[in-house]
Amino acid sequence: MALIVQKYxxxxxxxxxxxxxxxxxxxxxHRDGHQLIVVPxxxxxxxxxxxxxxxxxxxxxxxxxxxxxxxTGEQVTIGLLSIALHELGLKAKSxxxxxxxxxxxxxxxxxxxxxxxxxxxxxxxAAGMVVIVAGFQGVDAEGNITTLGRGGSDTSGVALxxxxxxxxxxxxxxxxxxxxxxxxxxxxxxxxxRITFEEMLEMASLGSKVLQIRxxxxxGKYKVKLRVLSSFEDPESTSTGTLITYEEDDxxxxxxxxxxxxxxxxxxxxxxxxxxxxxxxxxxLGPIAAAxxxxxxIVQNIGASGHTDFSFTVNRGxxxxxxxxxxxxxxxxxSAREIIGDNKIGKVSLVGIGMRSHVxxxxxxxxxLADEQINIQMISTSEIKTSVVxxxxxxxxxxxxxxxxxxxxxxxxPA
Ligand code: ASP
Ligand code: MG
Numbered sequence: 001m002a003l004i005v006q007k008y009x010x011x012x013x014x015x016x017x018x019x020x021x022x023x024x025x026x027x028x029x030h031r032d033g034h035q036l037i038v039v040p041x042x043x044x045x046x047x048x049x050x051x052x053x054x055x056x057x058x059x060x061x062x063x064x065x066x067x068x069x070x071x072t073g074e075q076v077t078i079g080l081l082s083i084a085l086h087e088l089g090l091k092a093k094s095x096x097x098x099x100x101x102x103x104x105x106x107x108x109x110x111x112x113x114x115x116x117x118x119x120x121x122x123x124x125x126a127a128g129m130v131v132i133v134a135g136f137q138g139v140d141a142e143g144n145i146t147t148l149g150r151g152g153s154d155t156s157g158v159a160l161x162x163x164x165x166x167x168x169x170x171x172x173x174x175x176x177x178x179x180x181x182x183x184x185x186x187x188x189x190x191x192x193x194r195i196t197f198e199e200m201l202e203m204a205s206l207g208s209k210v211l212q213i214r215x216x217x218x219x220g221k222y223k224v225k226l227r228v229l230s231s232f233e234d235p236e237s238t239s240t241g242t243l244i245t246y247e248e249d250d251x252x253x254x255x256x257x258x259x260x261x262x263x264x265x266x267x268x269x270x271x272x273x274x275x276x277x278x279x280x281x282x283x284x285l286g287p288i289a290a291a292x293x294x295x296x297x298i299v300q301n302i303g304a305s306g307h308t309d310f311s312f313t314v315n316r317g318x319x320x321x322x323x324x325x326x327x328x329x330x331x332x333x334x335s336a337r338e339i340i341g342d343n344k345i346g347k348v349s350l351v352g353i354g355m356r357s358h359v360x361x362x363x364x365x366x367x368x369l370a371d372e373q374i375n376i377q378m379i380s381t382s383e384i385k386t387s388v389v390x391x392x393x394x395x396x397x398x399x400x401x402x403x404x405x406x407x408x409x410x411x412x413x414p415a
Contacts, residue, residue: 002167003035003125007135007157010044011174012231013077016084022172023084025235026130030090035125037160039135040081041153042073047136063108067137067147070109071097074134074153082132092130095120097137097145102156104138104146111138111146113155116163133160154215162222169224170241171211176230177242178203178210180408181260185396188409192258194243199258202351202385211244220246255412256354256361262399263347264392266296267319268377269326270311273337276303283333284310284326291325293318296347297380297389307337311378313389319343345377346395349387350402362386368405374398 006026013019026038041047050069054061061069078094085092097104100120104111124131135153138146148155154171161169176191178200183189195203197220204213210228219226229241274280281300288295293314301309314322319341326339355361362379365386369376374397378389390398403409 001033001035003037003164004029005037005039005157005161005164005166005169007039007153007169007171008041008231009153009171009173010041010046012172013040013042013081014044016080018231019077019080020084020087021235022081022231023088023090025172025231026081026085027088027090028235030130036130037121037125037164037166038081038130038132039153039157039160040074040077040132041135042077046073046076047150064144067108067111067145070147071134071137071145074136078132078134085130085132090130091128092132093124094132094134096134097156098139098143100133102133102138102159104140104148106140106142106144106146108144108146110149111140113138113148113159116159118163121160121164149212149214151212152214154212155218158215158219158222158224158226161224162218167225168227169219170227170229171215172229172231173210174230174232175210175228176233176239177228178244178259180258181262181399181403185399186403186409189403190409190411192242193240194245195258196353197244197246198384199351199353200244202349202382203259203261216244219244255352255408256358257350257352257406257408258354259351260399260402260406260408261349261351262395264395265316266313266345266347266389267316267322267341267343268311268313268345268389269319269322269339269341270309271326271334271336271339272309273307274310274334276306276308280308280334281310283329285312287325287329287333288312288314288322291321293322293325297378297387299378299380313345313347313378316343344392345389346392347387347389348395348398348402349385350406351385353384355384355386364405365402368401369398372397372401 008022054069082092082094101117103115104113121131135156136147140146157169178192179189181189200216226244227241296313298312374394376388380387
């Protein structure tokens, strides 16, 4: 018998039919002898609808009240799911975040979980009940309703699993796991049986949006086993999805590269002919940080005759904003011959823990791109990742040829 937390995303509970299907899956696991805590999101589209209602009344709604509104989406699905389980003859009970007491800080619309009271849940589980807890929401020390930020029910699920030392946190969604890359771009993309937290963080932050990043960090920190599965398979399906694990044990797939992440929403800014002296990088990026603009890659040339070129990338949505900031600062903190930009770039990254112990990965990546006449504009590396910036129009081609070159469609042989 295991204690399992199952989190179901919006599409998985998007209609009463889908909710009945979730109930059948929960019933099957219960029948198999497991204890279950189920954490649903709101029905798909519902949180957007609720937030839009508030925006119809005020362009700038009070965050406390916004959370009061947004949290109702999950209150509907926990009740409906409980009713569906009763229909199947199971004992089930639903709780809002406040009722459990998922205690959070008071940062409305982006609260962090501080503590979860578990006694009530444990008692219900011991009585043979399925416990249903609303995702995405909590309550602060004063009793105000809070929400955890968009996609926050992943974090609810993981936090409950951590608090109750669950054997596994299963995240049910509309894909059946984590793939080597987006199958819409590479049809031969393969579902990974396992991936490490570190790799998953790189894949997720680079745009493979299966899980809320914060939930993966949380799971890594508290060593919660996470599994991504599809709720669209038959409720009796025995598919095992993708396990996200902290262990790099012997049975781990021995792939050097686990996947290819990519991101189209990037823009590049270059400052040509800036002075090569201490403090210049700070003079350029300080004001950018002060304007709350995230910088991703940074490249500075070797200086020649007292001058150098300095380039960095930002999210495409921040491109104009960043250019405006620099135009204002130019001539004050730094001087530059010219500031040029390109907002039609994309980033492709190879991700894999095997890079730590294998040489030649970057060289193979560059050769593969060269063979396709794809020009590399910027390069950055970390221990488990190699990223390049290229012209956006070659992004999909790059992902395809790299997927083939590294034979990611083939399952690695166990060691
Ligand atoms: N319903 C919330 C949202 O749409 C939380 C979640 O789905 O994870 O952001
Ligand atoms: Mg979600």
